[in-house]
Amino acid sequence: MREKSSVEVNKIPDRQMSQNLSILKKFLPHLSPYKSQIIFGVLSLLLATLSVLCIGLGVRSLIDQAFTLENSFALDQAILFMVISVIVMAVASFGRTYFVSWIGERVMTDLRQKVFSHLLKLDVGFFEMIRPGEIMSRLTTDTTLIQIVIGNSAALALRNLLLFVGGGAMMLVMSIKLTLLSTLIVPLILIPLLVFGKRVKRGSRHTQDSMADLSGFLEESLGSIRSCYAFGRETIEQASFKSLGEATFSRSAHYLLMRSWLTFLVMVLVFLGVSGLLWLGGRDVLTGNLSAGQLASFLFYALTAAGSTASFSEIYADLQRAAGASERIFEILATYPKIEQSSKLRSLPKEARGTIALHNVSFAYPSNPKQEILDNVTLSMAPGEKVAIVGPSGSGKSTILSLLLRFFDPQSGSIYLDGIDLKDAPIDQVRARFGIVPQDPMIFSGSLYENILYGHPHASETDIWNALEAAHLLELVKLLPDGIHTQLGTRGVRLSGGQKQRVAIARVILRNAPILLLDEATSALDAESEAAVQDSLKRLMATKTTLVVAHRLATVLTSDRIVVLNKGRVEAIGTHAELITEDGLYRRLATLQFTDSLTVSDQQKGQKILWS
Structure with missing residues (x-):
């Protein structure tokens, strides 16, 4: 009856945790717009929990009324009751899963949009003080950790809490004696499992670290394949990869061994615990102090309650991860740009001089x-x-x-x-x-058309073709397989250095700003290409203020x-x-x-x- 926690289902990279769970309260305003979905989700959760508990009553009725008394009508009623309970549980579980997961995805999307919009308002100095990879991790991994808590862990925690309380209450109704004995037996089962489970989790983390090292090595090696060939390092790289692969296998084998031992312990300890309760309960059945249906129903509720507690530690870990992620997210949202707007803004003259x-x-x-x-x-x-x-x-x-x-x-x-x-x-x-041509122009992974349009998103296609002609890119367009709509690849990998710079020049031509900033605008062009761009730049600069940064005099x-x-x-x-x-x-x-x-x-x- 236990659902797996998010950590068991989703392989999320380890991020720093936090004990400050109160920070999660800051997400309440993000939930308020979706009150109706929350209400439907909570009602579905309560109905699903209640239907699970009703199944135990159906088991009791099935054994005591139908089997023991050999009553076919009672058999029909018990089976019908359990079928209805299961159908209700399935429908309610559908509603709970959909609405709660929808809320998690919706809040995560809203949060990402809010953080990204805030990032675009920060000054360039902020991005010099923090690594781009860390920002990306906060926008992806950290928001995913928060989504897991909102869309899964929080509902799972409430469901398991209700099952634990409801299952415990029904255990008392069935047998106070067995319930008290269970409180002694369950810790004897759970404590060894939790202790050993931590070792398995630590082994899993070590395995993930090894895989990260292996992935990093692959990314670096394949990303610099030309250097590898040029320096004849194929044999050395193969040996390094083999060493890392063997280390990863060694850690994975150790992790598998520990996990196998954990499975062994779970099976043995749980079976021993259930056997003990069956033995004690069976003696009460033989002496007439307990019916067979009550014993079966008690075992059902005991397993339900025990299963609900098994994932509490993982849920708490989810909350700690989400708290750590929240601290990093709200750290960005609490950062304000050092480039502040004046309280008395003055618009620039409409006619740019x-x-x-x-x-x-x-x-x-x-x-x-x-x-x-x-x-x-x-x-x-x-x-x-x-x-x-x-x-x-x-x-x-x-x-x-x-x-x-x-x-x-x-x-x-x-x-x-x-x-x-x-x-x-x-x-x-x-x-x-301003229109700027940087020394190292950024080419995006879209098409040539989209890259040039970046300079003026609302330009007409005629203007784009004029810019291409002025930057002497028409010959390039003819050579590309899909013409102007050819995908240029990551950072324009399909273009040469000179072609990239001409794309940047085409952007500026399309932008048609009154002031040109040229940071070694022709530094990557060969003599022929430079000569081809001269006339275009000359005409472009005729009526514009131009500031040139140059190394070549x-x-x-x-x-x-x-x-x-x-x-x-x-x-x-x-x-x-x-x-x-x-x-x-x-x-x-x-x-x-x-x-x-x-x-x-x-x-x-x-x-x-x-x-x-």
């Missing part, structure tokens, strides 16, 4: 607040101006782009967009003014201005012609990158001019 100004901006990342990335940076850009930022790695070039997009706020200083302080403008309006030779950053400070500002004549960082960088003469005319003859 594309002016940018940074005044005495200093900034350090939240993950390392003691290391200042930008130090008192002042910079302005006029509408339509093309400004390039150059400097060594770590000088703060890409950080300026992050501050413009308001992924972070500076610790001091102000940033203005079209005359409005970014802190006073709505974040969605600020980001709508050849790509910024004819920018309107070049800003040289060094250790977070603006070291120099000027054109290429002006900076190359100064004995500064820009000249030293140029010396490392250019092999021709450092005169302005020679450089411009020897290099392709992208930003003309």
Whole structure:
């Protein structure tokens, strides 16, 4: 009569537990919208429990009235009573299972949507402080643990509690003497099983750990198969996999041995317990103190009560896991973005001019607040101006782009967009003014069409084809098996580095934002592809403010201005012609990158001019 607990049915990865079960009360508001389903679920549970207890009465009537008295009418009545009880139990169990499970799934879905929506409101700094895998685990594993409690364990706990109380009460009605003896016998059976059961559970955890190690090794090995072949490590990898496989088998064999011993103990101890009660009850039947029907009914209720207690420890473990999961979920919901909206928001001008100004901006990342990335940076850009930022790695070039997009706020200083302080403008309006091509563009696992549409979800198909043509992707579309609707695979595995970057450029063309942020936009393109994109970028930038982050100085030779950053400070500002004549960082960088003469005319003859 015992139902398996969720842990026995569902293989859920181990997560940290918590003793703070009171935190589960925070889910009550999430249940309130579904009162009718809860009422139907509880009524079904009560009816199912009552029908189980009625079966015991049917057994008593069957033996005492039908068999003992050899009464065929009593036999018909007893069988009919038990059949009706079973039908009622089945119908009620259907209702309980459906409604309670529905509530669990509904609350889990609502919770995931709430957490995900909240995550999208947090600042980028939050995601730098916590691993993406941990966030995914909270959205999947932790919410599943909560769903298990709401949709299974809570109802199972209430059902088993009612069966235990009801079964115990009926045992007293049948025989007070046997009930008292049962309270002595049951602990003698349960204690060894619980102790040994913990060892089996520990063995199961060790087996899962071994499987996790094996899965991790497989993921790493197959994910880096080219490196494996290139370094000739096939034999070594086979030996490592064999070692891990044997270790997993060893732990699994030990776990199977322990589980087999547990099965042996269950069968022996339970049979001994039942035999003891049968022997004692049988003597009472022989002396006339107890009827055979009462004894059979007593055994039915005893097994029902004992079976209901067997899963309490697992249910409590479920509650502890759910409490731990709840703490991690509510930790996210209690986190507020550090990028706060001003109480006096000012909308950006409807007509975007594309002016940018940074005044005495200093900034350090939240993950390392003691290391200042930008130090008192002042910079302005006029509408339509093309400004390039150059400097060594770590000088703060890409950080300026992050501050413009308001992924972070500076610790001091102000940033203005079209005359409005970014802190006073709505974040969605600020980001709508920018189109960015990052150095490592993100390609999603959808189709090429969906990847380009990402830049402007409401664009027409004509606009998409125009963007494809402008980014010189039409030839690629012809080569793909399903054209523009070809699935690109995880992180665009079907595309080369240059093709990925051209997809990112097509997104920006489709977005048609007034300000362009180009973070080494052509760094992954070969000479032919770079030349093909030049005209498109030239036309695109003609009426837009453009800020270019560059490592290759050849790509910024004819920018309107070049800003040289060094250790977070603006070291120099000027054109290429002006900076190359100064004995500064820009000249030293140029010396490392250019092999021709450092005169302005020679450089411009020897290099392709992208930003003309």
